[in-house]
Amino acid sequence: MIRINLPKLDTVENIKLHISALITGAKEAIKPGTITIEYPRERRKLPDNFRGYILFQPENCISCFRCSFICPANAITMELAKNNRYYPSIDYAKCIFCHFCVDSCPGNALKPTKIHDVVYKDMEEMTVKAEEMVKEPKIVREDEFTVEYVFEDDIEMVKVKGRDYLVPEIRPFEKIREYSSCKDPKSCLACRICVNSCPSEAIEVKEEEGKRTLRIDKDKCTGCGICVKECPVQILELVRE
Structure with a gap:
């Protein structure tokens, strides 16, 4: 049987190790080094x-x-x-x-x-x-802090008192006015598929002197393009104002 003798630490070195441990504990108590968000009490800024x-x-x-x-x-x-x-x-x-x-x-x-x-x-x-x-759906919120990650030399977690608004105001893009138009009226079959598929009732087929004519009301047309997709002879198109 071999007996292992415990090393004898120098008293000064032993004190230094204890002081270092106490300093590390104090730093973590004052400013924790964790980067974990305590959800739901905290919420990440998105x-x-x-x-x-x-x-x-x-x-x-x-x-x-x-x-x-x-x-x-x-x-x-x-x-x-x-x-x-x-x-x-x-x-x-x-x-x-x-x-x-x-x-x-x-x-x-x-x-x-x-x-x-x-x-x-x-x-x-x-x-x-x-x-x-x-x-927006009803949300029960427990968060009092908003957390944001900062990536510089190292990852740092910044906590700010207050809640992040979950429905941001996003600036809408500019709308482009479009309407349906028939580019080749002579090829129209007067099948009325476009009439039946139009959700805004902007298209009609009128019969005059034995001929059926397709008419599109630009003011009613919303430019949805359903008639363009449904036209069997592909003579309808969306035109920009």
């Missing part, structure tokens, strides 16, 4: 373009179906509202928060938020209708 929960502004919607067409996860469904217009509903069980719908909306009807922690009771509740998207 950029205004953060891709979170989506709000809906029906007064800007032109029922163009573009958001549902572009959605890569098939999470958006257009549903008929009481005013006979089609508005989007979002299935958050499918949504991947790419915000292609927000970026492609020609009327600025879809608005991004920083809300990312919505809880649902079941899968059916995760399909949010247009009327539910008009107002």
